[in-house]
Amino acid sequence: MQGQWIGEINGEYAGTLRVEVEKIGDEVSGNAYLFYDKSHQLPGFRFPLSFSAIPPYITETQTIYLFTEGGVMSQEDRNRVEAALTARFGKLPIPAKLNVELVLEEENLRVKWYSDDHEEEALTLQHFDIKAASDLKPRADLTTWDQFRQWAVSQRPRHFIFRGQSEPHKLATTFHRTWRKDLNGWIVDDVRKLFGVMAERLSFPLQLGNMEHNAAFWNILQHHGYPTPLLDWTLSPFVAAYFAFCNIIPGDARTPRIYIFDADAWNAKYGKILFFADVAPPQIVVLESMPAGNPRAMPQQSVSTVSNVADIEGFIRRREEEDGRSYLTVCDLAAEEAPKIMRELELMGITYGSVFPGLDGICRDMKDRLFAQQP
Structure with missing residues (x-):
């Protein structure tokens, strides 16, 4: 398993989940990135991933906090944001640790995640073929x-x-x-x-x-x-x-x-x-x-x-x-x-x-x- 998959999160809090993994030897490793639309005023998250190269691809991952437009938060920034999220939602919307499973469905990727105090969620991400010919049509006014x-x-x-x-x-x-x-x-x-x-x-x-x-x-x-x-x-x-x-x-x-x-x-x-x-x-x-x-x-x-x-x-x-x-x-x-x-x-x-x-x-x-x- 190796590649990049991207999926849109719909619902009350819209956003994007991106998974990037590559196989090196007997291990598949990489990262998942979760970013919400700016209007929600929520941080982004990175989840380091590491699996055996033999399925099922199941692992526990740590939650790393990111700024809305990118960049890793310091521990001080994370503490401040976690306090604000707890006050806003009553608990952290994303726990400090998550169990993650990746399931290949032909070219697409099904991502499942849950924790001890959070229900299981799942999302199907799309794989894009960059080896195919371009879909862009040439301009009709610039042919010579x-x-x-x-x-x-x-x-x-x-x-x-x-x-x-x-x-x-x-x-x-x-x-x-x-x-x-x-x-x-x-x-x-x-x-x-x-x-x-x-x-x-x-x-x-x-x-x-x-x-x-x-x-x-x-x-x-x-x-x-x-x-x-x-x-x-x-x-x-x-x-x-x-x-x-x-x-x-x-x-x-x-x-x-x-x-x-x-x-x-x-x-x-x-x-x-x-x-x-x-x-x-x-x-x-x-x-x-x-x-x-x-x-x-x-x-x-x-x-x-x-x-x-x-x-x-x-x-x-x-x-x-x-x-x-x-x-x-x-x-x-x-x-x-x-x-x-x-x-x-x-x-x-x-x-x-x-x-x-x-x-x-x-x-x-x-x-x-x-x-x-x-x-």
Whole structure:
């Protein structure tokens, strides 16, 4: 058993339950996260999970209190909140210890929980397939390069962020595309180990625990191939076009895609908040981290989104339905336009060497120039 499952809690106190577990050896471990809607003025909770890899998946877990928008409470904060909850409900709505059972029902997950003085409750959580093709339909007004270029230069800078892909795969972070799903384990274990072996090679003295420094270090990991909960975007529609077409040739069966995300509208609704990737409600946060130790960030006009949901497109779609507006659209262009697009991008100064500065970039630029197929 391994994966991420999310379910909505309906009724008087609505909220979201998220389970993230992964199998390592003979053990399945991970965490469950419970967050109520902000209007209820209730804390969030994390429940560490550890099971034998052989079912039934039953365990006892401790309750860890979280702030409504994310982050672990101190013992002092927890004592204060528990006193307020007891006064409000007559007892704690979530006990300090819970018995939990996970039951796989095809792709979905049935979660049951109870304690000595609480009745059993259960909820079915949904598993989202991020390996499937994207459900997004391409914009009808941006079907050619000329249309896209004209539209792009008419937009206000920094209003949208863009992402180019050679194929219309679903949006998902490099972390969520692996078998790993326990973000808390990634942060506590992976990041600390990586920082330990990389710190002396960093040109800027980053410190884990500082939010700005965490974001910068995660971006360094992302840009050097380590799986992270970040998704790369750019402020430039033309840099996005480069990444969509840099490996495309005429006649290619793939359909290059440019994602267009209305970051201004998203931030206006959901705010540019500090990110807690694991101990937070399901979220996507637009992140402009400082480029320390990452020479590629500035040339690529790099922006990231950090997310604790595997199915980013599905999450945005649900928010669009709730808010009655569009945040994410896509532009699909024909592979046959690749030579024209790449020629124009080179005239703009967007080449492999410009977006990947260094010896690799120089050699790739010269290869593209001197080994180009002759007409």
